[in-house]
Amino acid sequence: MAMLRGLAWVLLPAVCGALAPQALQSALAEVAKKKSAEYNCSISIAVRTSEGSAQAAAGITNFEAGQKALATDLYPWGSVTKMFTAASIMKLVAAGAFRLDDEIAPLVDTVLKKMAAKDPKQNFTSVEELWGANAAKTTLRELLGMTTGKQWESFMNAAQAFSELGGRMT
Numbered sequence: 001m002a003m004l005r006g007l008a009w010v011l012l013p014a015v016c017g018a019l020a021p022q023a024l025q026s027a028l029a030e031v032a033k034k035k036s037a038e039y040n041c042s043i044s045i046a047v048r049t050s051e052g053s054a055q056a057a058a059g060i061t062n063f064e065a066g067q068k069a070l071a072t073d074l075y076p077w078g079s080v081t082k083m084f085t086a087a088s089i090m091k092l093v094a095a096g097a098f099r100l101d102d103e104i105a106p107l108v109d110t111v112l113k114k115m116a117a118k119d120p121k122q123n124f125t126s127v128e129e130l131w132g133a134n135a136a137k138t139t140l141r142e143l144l145g146m147t148t149g150k151q152w153e154s155f156m157n158a159a160q161a162f163s164e165l166g167g168r169m170t
C-alpha cells in the first residue's frame with residue numbers, strides 16, 4: 001500500500017450526533033475540503049452515530065497522477081495509535097490487570113521474551129537490555145504522562161526500535 005500524505009480524522013459522535021445523516025455528510029465534506037486546502041494534504045473523515053454513518057474525503061493522494069482522495073483510501077495511523085494504547089492501558093488498569101504505578105519492564109519484558117523466542121534474529125529480551133536500567137524503572141503513569149524525567153539513550157533510536165517492535169508484532 002502506498003503511504004498517503006494526509007490526515008485521517010475521527011470525530012466524536014457526540015459532536016455530530018445531533019445532525020441528520022444527510023446534513024452530517026454535507027458538513028463532513030465541507031470540513032474535509034476546507035482543511036485539505038488549508039494544510040495542502042488529503043483528508044478522510046468518518047463518523048458513526050446512532051442514526052448511521054457518514055464519510056468524506058478531499059485533497060490529492062498522488063500529485064503526479066492527479067489522484068483524488070477517496071473515503072475508502074487507507075492511511076497509516078502512525079503515532080495516532082498512542083491515544084488508543086493509552087485508552088487500552090487505562091481499561092486494563094480498571095480491570096485490575098496492573099496498576100499505573102507498576103514499572104514497565106516486567107510487563108514489556110514478557111512480550112519481548114515471547115518475541116525473541118519466535119525470532120532468532122531478535123537479540124534482546126528486556127527493556128533494560130534495550131535502553132538501560134533507568135528506562136526499565138519507568139512506571140506506566142510516567143510513561144503515559146510523559147513525565148519520566150529520565151534521559152533516554154537516544155530518542156530516535158528508541159523510536160526506531162519501538163516502530164520495529166510494532167512491525168514485528170503485527
Ligand SMILES: *[C@@H]1O[C@H](CO)[C@@H](O)[C@H](O)[C@H]1NC(C)=O
Nearest residue numbers: 005037039040041060063064
Ligand atoms: C501541495 O503539495 C504538493 C506536494 O508536495 C506540491 O506539489 C504543491 O505545490 C503544493 N501546493 C500548494 C498550494 O502548496
Ligand SMILES: *[C@@H]1O[C@H](CO)[C@@H](O)[C@H](O)[C@H]1NC(C)=O
Nearest residue numbers: 121122123124125129130164
Ligand atoms: C543486537 O543486534 C544489533 C543489530 O541488529 C546490534 O547493533 C547490537 O549490538 C546487538 N546486541 C547484542 C547484545 O548483541
